[in-house]
Amino acid sequence: MGQTCEVKLLLLISSLCCSTNPAVVTLSPSSSQFFRRDLVSFSCEDDHSLAGWTLRRNTSTGTRKECKDWGRRVASSCVIDSVVPLDSGVYWCESTEGGASNWVNITVTDDPVILQSPVLPQEAGEELTLICKTKTAPFNLSADFYKDGTFIRTTPTGHMTIHLVSKSDEGAYKCDIRGRGESAPAWLFVTGQEVKGGVVLLEPSLTLLVIIHIVVSSPYVLSTLLLVSICRQRPTEKAPPVSLTAPPPGEDEEGLEYDNVDADVTTEHRF
Missing domain, CATH: 2.60.40.10 (Immunoglobulins)
Structure with a gap:
């Protein structure tokens, strides 16, 4: 029975580890x-x-x-x-x-110009490059970059690199190539951890994901704890009954314990 209980516990833990990906x-x-x-x-x-x-x-x-x-x-x-x-x-x-x-x-x-930017959220601390692209040659033209409507800088080849992405870089970006046109805005999302003043800060969006994960997995965690409790309480073999009478003559009395039902008499142990 003990082995069966352990197998069930392992299967439950395995399902929890592999069902949240x-x-x-x-x-x-x-x-x-x-x-x-x-x-x-x-x-x-x-x-x-x-x-x-x-x-x-x-x-x-x-x-x-x-x-x-x-x-x-x-x-x-x-x-x-x-x-x-x-x-x-x-x-x-x-x-x-x-x-x-x-x-x-x-x-x-x-449109004649687009802004090629990562479609997935970027991890804080990573490097990324925004590319202002034209539909027809020449392609590597000087471009002006904007964030949330504010001018950032001009690059001679239409490539703008952010070396260490942070939460402050999140926003709507667009680019403009003079004589060609302006791109539509493209959103940049940033997730993960940032280091400020030597302290690791957890971004609110990631914190929310952690809370959601805990709430969703709570029933499974409780089930695991309950199964562990059952496994610990279940005896591995049936305990022998306690005898209240003396053993037959000739048998070894070592290890037997007698319980006196009278509360006024001290329990006696024979060795």
Whole structure:
């Protein structure tokens, strides 16, 4: 019985460790803005789940449409060889068990300039580069960059690098190439931990995720604690009854204990 209880406990712990790893939808190239006829590849990344993931999207042409309806499968990816403005919308991964990944929102435009920026939230402390792209050559032109409507700086090649991303870098960015045009705003989101004055601070967004995880996993944690308690209380073998009579002549009396039911008499132990 003890081994059975241990096996059940291990299975429960294993299910808890492996059931909280949602997939992440990624894009190549990583950008929220694309020109018409660009090639875009979507993937569902998950190293811990055996569940099958299906890429879906919501656009003006339909909702919850699978890859087979708008792209082609290449290994574990879904590829659109030549995007059009009608491909603009929300994309995400969904498992056969009902789980869902993060979602990404892309825009396909006929405008002459776009801003290529990471479509997924960036971890604080990482390095990233924003690229101001033109639809026609020459491509590496001088560009002005703006954040939340405020001018930041001008770069000669249209590339602006942020070496150590922090929460203060979060916001809406856009770029302008003189004589070509201005891009639409692209949002940059920052998550993770920041170090300020030698103290590691937890970002509010990450704190919220931790709280949600604790609330969701609470029933499973309580179940685990209850099963551990049962395993500890369950005896490994049936204890022999205590005899209130003397053993038969000739038998070894060592180790026997006699309980006197009279409260006025001290309990006697024979050795």
